[in-house]
Amino acid sequence: MLELMQQIVNGLSLGAIYALIALGYTMIYGIIKLINFAHGDVMMVGAYIGFFSVSLLGTNIMVAMIFAMIACALLGVIIEKVAYKPLRRATRIAALITAIGVSLFLEYTTIFLLTPQQRIFPQGAFPVHDYNFLGLSVSNKDIFIFISAIVLMIILQFIVKNTKTGKAMRAVSEDKDAAVLMGINVDNTISMTFALGSALAAAAGVMIGVYYNTINPLMGILPGLKAFVAAVLGGIGIIPGAMVGGFILGILETLVSGYGNSLYRDAVAFGVLILILLIKPTGIFGKNTGEKV
Amino acid sequence: MKMLETRWGKFIIEVVALAVIFTLVQYFITAGIFNQYHQITLTSMCINIILAVSLNLINGFTGQLSLGHAGFMAVGAYVSVVLTKFMGMPFIVGIIAGCLGAALAGFVIGVPTLRLKGDYLAIATLGFGEIIRVILQNIDYVGGPAGVVGIPKLTSWGWLFAGVVVTIFVIQNLINSSYGRAIISVREDEIASEVMGVNTTNYKVLAFVVGAFFAGFAGVLYAHYFYIIKPETFNFLKSFDVLVMVVLGGLGSTTGAVIAAVFVTLLTAVLQAFPAVRMIIYALILILIMIYRPQGLMGNKELSVKILGRIWSGKDGSFEDK
Numbered sequence: 001m002l003e004l005m006q007q008i009v010n011g012l013s014l015g016a017i018y019a020l021i022a023l024g025y026t027m028i029y030g031i032i033k034l035i036n037f038a039h040g041d042v043m044m045v046g047a048y049i050g051f052f053s054v055s056l057l058g059t060n061i062m063v064a065m066i067f068a069m070i071a072c073a074l075l076g077v078i079i080e081k082v083a084y085k086p087l088r089r090a091t092r093i094a095a096l097i098t099a100i101g102v103s104l105f106l107e108y109t110t111i112f113l114l115t116p117q118q119r120i121f122p123q124g125a126f127p128v129h130d131y132n133f134l135g136l137s138v139s140n141k142d143i144f145i146f147i148s149a150i151v152l153m154i155i156l157q158f159i160v161k162n163t164k165t166g167k168a169m170r171a172v173s174e175d176k177d178a179a180v181l182m183g184i185n186v187d188n189t190i191s192m193t194f195a196l197g198s199a200l201a202a203a204a205g206v207m208i209g210v211y212y213n214t215i216n217p218l219m220g221i222l223p224g225l226k227a228f229v230a231a232v233l234g235g236i237g238i239i240p241g242a243m244v245g246g247f248i249l250g251i252l253e254t255l256v257s258g259y260g261n262s263l264y265r266d267a268v269a270f271g272v273l274i275l276i277l278l279i280k281p282t283g284i285f286g287k288n289t290g291e292k293v
Numbered sequence: 294m295k296m297l298e299t300r301w302g303k304f305i306i307e308v309v310a311l312a313v314i315f316t317l318v319q320y321f322i323t324a325g326i327f328n329q330y331h332q333i334t335l336t337s338m339c340i341n342i343i344l345a346v347s348l349n350l351i352n353g354f355t356g357q358l359s360l361g362h363a364g365f366m367a368v369g370a371y372v373s374v375v376l377t378k379f380m381g382m383p384f385i386v387g388i389i390a391g392c393l394g395a396a397l398a399g400f401v402i403g404v405p406t407l408r409l410k411g412d413y414l415a416i417a418t419l420g421f422g423e424i425i426r427v428i429l430q431n432i433d434y435v436g437g438p439a440g441v442v443g444i445p446k447l448t449s450w451g452w453l454f455a456g457v458v459v460t461i462f463v464i465q466n467l468i469n470s471s472y473g474r475a476i477i478s479v480r481e482d483e484i485a486s487e488v489m490g491v492n493t494t495n496y497k498v499l500a501f502v503v504g505a506f507f508a509g510f511a512g513v514l515y516a517h518y519f520y521i522i523k524p525e526t527f528n529f530l531k532s533f534d535v536l537v538m539v540v541l542g543g544l545g546s547t548t549g550a551v552i553a554a555v556f557v558t559l560l561t562a563v564l565q566a567f568p569a570v571r572m573i574i575y576a577l578i579l580i581l582i583m584i585y586r587p588q589g590l591m592g593n594k595e596l597s598v599k600i601l602g603r604i605w606s607g608k609d610g611s612f613e614d615k
Contacts, residue, residue: 016355019327029412035412035415035416046529069525083580083584087583087584090583090587090589091538092411093352093413093544094540094583094587094588095582095583096358096415096585097536097540097579098580098584100536100579101576101577101579101580101583102532102538102580103576104572104575104576104577105573105576105577105578105580107572108570108571108572108573109573111572112570112573113571116549123518151533152385157549193394194441206456222312223528225419225423228416229416232413232416236412246435261431263427263431264427264431265428266423266427267423267424267427267428268418269550270419270423270424270427271420271424273416273417273420274406274417274420274421277406277409277416277417278406278408281409281413
């Protein structure tokens with residue numbers, strides 16, 4: 001029982017990371033119906049900015065995270081303006097291919113500029129020590145990841161629910177044309193969504209750097225896909241769904257590598273995905289909408 | 294000239310043209326005009342054509358977005374390698390078993406997932422493709438993550454050529470049959486075609502199974518040319534590669550898929566000379582083509598001798614989409 005608790009605690013920080021990435025996926029999907037395959041790579045860029053901020057500028061990890069978030073928010077907006085905006089009226093699949101193109105571009109530009117080598121996240125930036133708590137061992141690394149993820153989620157929830165921009169975002173994802181008629185600037189709202197989503201991804205990137213200690217240019221692919229699974233699991237386009245989905249996936253994965261075969265860890269995410277799609281394709285929080293003829 | 298426009302006349306022209314292409318390339322290979330590098334490019338080209346044309350049946354004609362094509366390719370490759378390398382069976386048995394194995398995988402995956410639509414289907418097929426890969430990684434009999442090395446090189450130009458011709462022939466005839474019309478009706482409007490009495494699920498599964506069958510064929514040819522297979526080769530990036538070819542060529546255009554497969558293979562071969570920036574250029578070309586020509590090179594039109602003739606005489610630019 002204690003071991004199970006321990007595994008769940010371990011899974012919480014991984015789940016928090018997945019949840020942060022999933023939030024960006026779900027917001028972007030909600031607003032322009034695009035699976036943004038480049039999202040995981042934005043996270044990778046965030047991890048690198050955090051890494052350089054810590055190792056070159058010598059900032060602490062919080063400042064590094066804020067730098068990464070600001071830079072990636074900009075990057076997200078640029079990607080949206082350059083690559084996705086011209087395709088807003090094109091077919092979904094064309095946009096999807098463009099997203100794949102952007103993803104490859106970010107990965108291989110990073111490889112070109114910074115070599116494919118993996119880099120060790122400086123230990124000095126984050127001295128790790130473990131706490132014992134009711135027989136469970138928790139490292140301050142996990143606490144840091146968990147708490148900052150929760151804080152970011154609360155901020156996001158506040159922005160989406162209580163500000164004008166958030167209201168506009170919800171309106172555009174509900175019905176783009178009606179939003180235009182109500183005088184909402186759809187282009188700006190979409191850019192804002194990309195900025196927010198990418199900033200969250202950047203924060204997650206820095207956290208992954210802290211969590212796994214290493215970063216490399218292709219690190220975004222798998223967490224990106226898994227976060228997408230988390231978004232689908234919770235119900236895509238639904239913000240609380242992405243959070244819950246992320247945590248479920250993170251805990252499940254830790255349990256599988258803790259108790260079973262860690263080689264099957266990556267299959268878990270996809271197995272869960274297929275199960276949820278077959279049982280309830282709209283996700284845990286999704287509502288069934290009837291088909292219109 | 295009249296005789297040539299009849300059905301038989303066209304058939305004879307096609308057979309002659311194919312025979313000429315086959316002998317010419319065979320001559321180039323035996324005479325040593327095509328070196329090793331050319332032959333590898335030629336092989337990838339043929340395999341890519343088979344993959345693109347078969348995925349185009351699923352994505353282009355049936356309108357079901359599948360991202361799991363590499364998984365079926367992997368099934369074909371592994372099944373055939375087990376038969377030819379481990380059990381010493383002849384190549385033809387490996388081909389048949391590989392194709393049937395992939396088709397079976399397509400059936401098993403297609404029946405539950407094809408109830409899903411659009412992006413959900415895309416992600417589910419991507420997930421299945423990745424699951425196939427992870428399962429292969431965990432089977433020690435076929436080498437686990439290291440894969441199988443030392444596969445006999447049985448894929449010859451003859452097999453590649455036959456593979457391409459058979460794939461295009463079967464899929465093109467399927468599309469032009471009554472089955473094909475039903476399949477296209479599913480793409481155009483699923484609800485309307487269901488109302489007209491088309492059993493949409495059956496046709497979707499049919500297209501999926503046929504597509505998987507030929508993906509398996511491509512996998513068999515791949516495994517028996519490149520000496521080594523690993524699960525990592527067949528990850529979702531490979532599926533993306535094929536999808537890129539299909540969308541580049543134009544969804545629902547077999548000739549488009551062929552042209553795009555040739556184009557992408559040549560582009561990759563040319564860019565090999567610049568390994569550092571290869572993928573960056575590839576990505577940029579991808580983004581630019583999608584922004585400036587989102588319907589792909591051919592749209593859903595087919596390139597035929599007739600259209601070529603019209604372009605030649607400058608009568609119309611029939612490349613424009615409707």
